[in-house]
Amino acid sequence: MGGDFRMKASKSIKARAHPLWLAYALHRLSGLGLALFLPLHFWVLALAVTNPGQLDRFLQLTDAGIVKLAEFGLVFLLAVHFFGGLRLIALEWLPWTAPQKSLAAGAAAVSFMVATLFLLKAI
Amino acid sequence: MTEQTIKAIIERGPNPMGARTQFDVPAYDNQTVLDVVSWVQQNVDPTLSYRFACRVGMCGSCAMMVNGVPRWTCRTHISKVLVGNEVTIAPLRNLPVVKDLVVDMDAFFDKWIAAEGLHHGALTREDPIAKVDPTSSARVASDAGVECINCAVCYAACDTVSTNQEYLGPAALQRAWTLLNDTKDNGREKILDAVTGAGGCQNCHSMGSCTAYCPNELDPMSAIAGLKRESAKSFFRKGR
Numbered sequence: 012m013g014g015d016f017r018m019k020a021s022k023s024i025k026a027r028a029h030p031l032w033l034a035y036a037l038h039r040l041s042g043l044g045l046a047l048f049l050p051l052h053f054w055v056l057a058l059a060v061t062n063p064g065q066l067d068r069f070l071q072l073t074d075a076g077i078v079k080l081a082e083f084g085l086v087f088l089l090a091v092h093f094f095g096g097l098r099l100i101a102l103e104w105l106p107w108t109a110p111q112k113s114l115a116a117g118a119a120a121v122s123f124m125v126a127t128l129f130l131l132k133a134i
Numbered sequence: 135m136t137e138q139t140i141k142a143i144i145e146r147g148p149n150p151m152g153a154r155t156q157f158d159v160p161a162y163d164n165q166t167v168l169d170v171v172s173w174v175q176q177n178v179d180p181t182l183s184y185r186f187a188c189r190v191g192m193c194g195s196c197a198m199m200v201n202g203v204p205r206w207t208c209r210t211h212i213s214k215v216l217v218g219n220e221v222t223i224a225p226l227r228n229l230p231v232v233k234d235l236v237v238d239m240d241a242f243f244d245k246w247i248a249a250e251g252l253h254h255g256a257l258t259r260e261d262p263i264a265k266v267d268p269t270s271s272a273r274v275a276s277d278a279g280v281e282c283i284n285c286a287v288c289y290a291a292c293d294t295v296s297t298n299q300e301y302l303g304p305a306a307l308q309r310a311w312t313l314l315n316d317t318k319d320n321g322r323e324k325i326l327d328a329v330t331g332a333g334g335c336q337n338c339h340s341m342g343s344c345t346a347y348c349p350n351e352l353d354p355m356s357a358i359a360g361l362k363r364e365s366a367k368s369f370f371r372k373g374r
Contacts, residue, residue, distance in 0.1 A: 025202030025203055026202060026203045026204060026343055026346075026347060027341075029343070029346040031340070031341060031346060031355070032293075032341045032342060032343055035339055035340065035341045035342070102340055102359060103363070104359075104363060106359075106360065
């Protein structure tokens with residue numbers, strides 16, 4: 012019963028178009044993105060000790076528009092992965108009913124929105 | 135829907151690329167996907183092999199991939215799945231194809247046994263019948279999964295099954311979860327050992343396709359999450 016006899020998985024499956032699978036994919040992709048970023052991040056931080064001149068020259072790059080845009084992407088990845096992780100922990104560790112989880116997620120979303128509004132007023 | 139025809143494309147195994155044959159099938163009201171396949175077999179190609187028995191969603195024999203989505207074909211109206219007037223029907227994913235639309239379900243059922251999805255009795259006929267409190271939380275958890283008809287739709291929907299041949303799969307793990315919560319079952323240690331092995335519940339990535347496509351609207355993903363919690367508790371209490 013080898014894989015030869017199986018229908019090609021990638022060919023015939025459209026069954027992934029549902030929110031839970033998309034949430035899984037988003038969590039996995041954002042995780043991979045962060046995993047690629049972190050070694051680079053630590054290497055740049057290490058320059059503060061090993062080669063401060065090079066670090067300063069590197070940090071001047073952060074004024075460029077494209078780098079600022081990339082920072083948005085990075086914060087997005089972090090936020091998505093953080094909330095995706097909380098979602099997974101709730102999903103697997105809290106034996107709540109589906110309506111309870113919806114209520115909890117709704118409450119978290121509303122409080123996040125309120126906090127963001129206050130943040131926007133503060134800056 | 136008079137005088138209309140349905141373009142039914144049937145992918146016939148075991149050719150891994152799926153030999154695609156198109157059939158023009160007359161359309162009529164309340165026609166199911168299984169009706170379409172049966173019409174082809176009875177009127178055009180008697181060699182077309184497929185599996186069904188009850189035709190009312192009880193036996194779990196007739197699941198197939200319909201437009202790339204696993205479905206019970208006897209309870210799926212063709213009007214709900216037609217794209218234009220076209221439908222593609224293929225054998226269930228993740229199982230070896232025997233012929234045409236028939237898959238070999240051995241691996242699926244073997245995994246039920248591997249997950250200890252069988253009764254572990256401790257009483258004899260001399261003992262009184264164990265009392266079951268229908269309102270207890272364990273019984274409610276068990277009841278949520280007992281209506282499984284073994285159709286393997288969840289098994290075909292699961293990407294973890296397709297990438298890990300050892301993975302027991304949603305149906306077998308959900309069965310283990312119902313037994314773990316059954317006061318009449320005495321196999322707790324055996325079940326927890328079985329569902330924490332190489333193919334066990336921790337392989338699940340909570341993609342949720344099992345829950346999204348279960349035709350009986352069961353929730354294997356949450357059952358597997360329950361197994362993860364119970365096995366973690368057992369690990370921290372007893373170190374196993």
